[in-house]
Amino acid sequence: MKDLKKYLTEGLLQFTILLSLVGVRVDFDFYLPPIREIIQGSSSAYSQIPFHSLRDTWEGSSLHPKSPDLDSFFTAKRLLDQVRALGGTRVPRTEVSAWLVHAGSGDAEAGSFSADQTLLTAASNEESSSTTDSPANNHEGPSQQSSRSTLHQCHASPSQQHIGPGAAPTSSEYTKEKQEEKLGCSPSTYDYNYLHSESGKPEMNEDVTQENTEEPISIRDSTDIDLNASNNQGIEIDRNTTEPSLFFEEFIQLLAQTENTLEGTNENALNATQPPNRMPQGNSVGELWQDFLFLPDLNITLEDIQPVSDASSGRNSLTQNADDFGETLSQDVNLQEVMFPSRREETLAQRSELFPRLNSSSSSEGSLNPANLTQFLPTTDNSSRNLTTHDLLSGIDDNVFDEINLMSLALEEGFDPIEVSRLFEEPDSDSGLSLNSSHSPTSVSISDSSSVSFGEDEGAAGYSSDSESVLYDGLEGAVGSSWPEVNKFCRLDYQQNSDYSDNVTMHNVHHNHTYNQLPNQLEPVHEYHYSLSEKQGKLRSPCVTGIDNNLSRDERRAKSLRIPFTVDEIVSMPVEMFNNMLTKHCLTESQVTVIRDIRRRGKNKVAAQNCRKRKLDVILNLEDDVCQLQVRKEKLLKERAQCSKSMSHMKQKLNDLYRDVFSKLRDEQGRPVNPSLYALHCNSDGSIMVVPRRLFKSGQKQDMQKEKKK
DNA sequence: AATAAATGTCATCAA
DNA sequence: CTTTGATGACATTTA
Numbered sequence: 001m002k003d004l005k006k007y008l009t010e011g012l013l014q015f016t017i018l019l020s021l022v023g024v025r026v027d028f029d030f031y032l033p034p035i036r037e038i039i040q041g042s043s044s045a046y047s048q049i050p051f052h053s054l055r056d057t058w059e060g061s062s063l064h065p066k067s068p069d070l071d072s073f074f075t076a077k078r079l080l081d082q083v084r085a086l087g088g089t090r091v092p093r094t095e096v097s098a099w100l101v102h103a104g105s106g107d108a109e110a111g112s113f114s115a116d117q118t119l120l121t122a123a124s125n126e127e128s129s130s131t132t133d134s135p136a137n138n139h140e141g142p143s144q145q146s147s148r149s150t151l152h153q154c155h156a157s158p159s160q161q162h163i164g165p166g167a168a169p170t171s172s173e174y175t176k177e178k179q180e181e182k183l184g185c186s187p188s189t190y191d192y193n194y195l196h197s198e199s200g201k202p203e204m205n206e207d208v209t210q211e212n213t214e215e216p217i218s219i220r221d222s223t224d225i226d227l228n229a230s231n232n233q234g235i236e237i238d239r240n241t242t243e244p245s246l247f248f249e250e251f252i253q254l255l256a257q258t259e260n261t262l263e264g265t266n267e268n269a270l271n272a273t274q275p276p277n278r279m280p281q282g283n284s285v286g287e288l289w290q291d292f293l294f295l296p297d298l299n300i301t302l303e304d305i306q307p308v309s310d311a312s313s314g315r316n317s318l319t320q321n322a323d324d325f326g327e328t329l330s331q332d333v334n335l336q337e338v339m340f341p342s343r344r345e346e347t348l349a350q351r352s353e354l355f356p357r358l359n360s361s362s363s364s365e366g367s368l369n370p371a372n373l374t375q376f377l378p379t380t381d382n383s384s385r386n387l388t389t390h391d392l393l394s395g396i397d398d399n400v401f402d403e404i405n406l407m408s409l410a411l412e413e414g415f416d417p418i419e420v421s422r423l424f425e426e427p428d429s430d431s432g433l434s435l436n437s438s439h440s441p442t443s444v445s446i447s448d449s450s451s452v453s454f455g456e457d458e459g460a461a462g463y464s465s466d467s468e469s470v471l472y473d474g475l476e477g478a479v480g481s482s483w484p485e486v487n488k489f490c491r492l493d494y495q496q497n498s499d500y501s502d503n504v505t506m507h508n509v510h511h512n513h514t515y516n517q518l519p520n521q522l523e524p525v526h527e528y529h530y531s532l533s534e535k536q537g538k539l540r541s542p543c544v545t546g547i548d549n550n551l552s553r554d555e556r557r558a559k560s561l562r563i564p565f566t567v568d569e570i571v572s573m574p575v576e577m578f579n580n581m582l583t584k585h586c587l588t589e590s591q592v593t594v595i596r597d598i599r600r601r602g603k604n605k606v607a608a609q610n611c612r613k614r615k616l617d618v619i620l621n622l623e624d625d626v627c628q629l630q631v632r633k634e635k636l637l638k639e640r641a642q643c644s645k646s647m648s649h650m651k652q653k654l655n656d657l658y659r660d661v662f663s664k665l666r667d668e669q670g671r672p673v674n675p676s677l678y679a680l681h682c683n684s685d686g687s688i689m690v691v692p693r694r695l696f697k698s699g700q701k702q703d704m705q706k707e708k709k710k
Numbered sequence: 711a712a713t714a715a716a717t718g719t720c721a722t723c724a725a
Numbered sequence: 726c727t728t729t730g731a732t733g734a735c736a737t738t739t740a
Contacts, residue, residue: 575727575728600719601718601719603728603729603730604718604719604720604731605718607729607730607732608718608731608732609717610730610731611730611731611732611733612717614731614732
């Protein structure tokens, strides 16, 4: 029993990791510059939120705007476009989220479309039906339609929250909105359906079906709405930006629920499963993660999960979820084969490359069976996501898993950065894992550490000598590797240089300390390294150089001084913690100096980024103002021309009238009145008098004088 | 190799 | 006094 629980828990953990990772990538729409501007407005820089701290938070699981993962995003986007081009039906972008979540949904096509089918599965089935044209999918029962209606609702509703005139929240506001949505502002039906159908409890989904069938919405409705919504970028964007994180969080909750289900009984699961909209206030992703990670004995392998899913014939109650899970897996694989048979092998190959890393990074003693994992991985996506994340999966490299492992480790340690750093300092510890054991299980730690850290071409920096290898021994991961940014920087290089670790083994590092403006503060050994590195820097292999570029100078400096903190930690930690760190640790003077420099520079870097962003915003705003003023000026000029034209017209008419009046005027003798001698004077009371011009002029002069006096 | 843009860094000021 | 953010100016990196 407990083993089953552990297996499933571990499997779900891995699955969640994959899902969350994929979700992160899908979230890239958020970083499309124009779209982002639409959402956040142009004043995001004023939010004063350090980018790195934002991305280091759970909320900031979204990527840094400048993250190199944008490449992955664009790749995924291009692939998605290809998918759309393949199928006759154009896939709305909204469906991407659904596909991704489908990985976690219950048996997608295990049987007929029953009431317990998840809404997201329904969505994915819709896609598969439209793309593969499977006959089975053509028989769509009312329950499926109802599920789709739910999908439609949950997609439309949250997006509308952001739609509105002038809806351009700043980044902080945007984050707040996301949090509000996560806390239950999103439609309850959506959360309810999603989570309960995920748990695979038919009795729960009956309610869902009843609820949904009240308002049956056809599949096409959903699609049409999505397509229409694509005309409105706001809708589309919001959907893409809010849902992935939502799914991720809910998935974590689902895992906890699954845990409860396995621990207790099935009937308890119903009670334990609460509607997501009643999610406790403090149930942040981090807490959920923490709760999850505190579950005992997570050390299981996917290999162990496989028998559970294979036991579908048994169909006992405890393995019900696992059964559905396994069926989903195979189903997804089949879908992939149907849609992209040519890519099947390629994808599998990439995944099998991935597995050893996952294996080594996920559990020290666990041995993942690539074949099993191959079946496992596709669950994170279905047909469409296989396309969009074909590269993404390859992008989910060891670094990502390492990050997660580091985070979990950190959580287990109470997230004490010091403790985490100590973990990193254990050369043989798999918990140090991160960059070490993942990409090349066979390589030794030293070689890996060097592979990750060295080779920046910056200035005179050079890492080509073996003499400093001792300095870095066991420090891998201590600097800049436990946070997403650095790992993401490293990712592509890992992918492209799968065998490079062997090469890198030969490259140990020298550090350039000329960067420091106060070289006298540095220990003499560093000066020595600098002189060496300057000479040998150009001799480094391009492979190492590419990886080395991923570490900043400060990171390398910190590494060289054996500073047991990451640059991000040093920069982003609060002042109190920072001071405590300086006092509690026996740091040398040079270390303290470097740490302070790192902190100062890191802070200033963020400040400079904000400042520049702000300046750009100001410039853009001024340009906008100029454009608006020019438009207004042209408009005023047109108005003036119009006015002068009408004035001349009026004058003409007045002259005509004047002449007409004088032509009919006669003096006492019946002679016509000379208009050059007389003028028409309009009194204030509206009466008109014929006044001799000299009197009229003198009267005008008097009026002028009076006005001047005033 | 030259160049512009982007980014990092330092000095300085103000809060 | 220290810390932090903002910003101009300069340096360095990147495209």
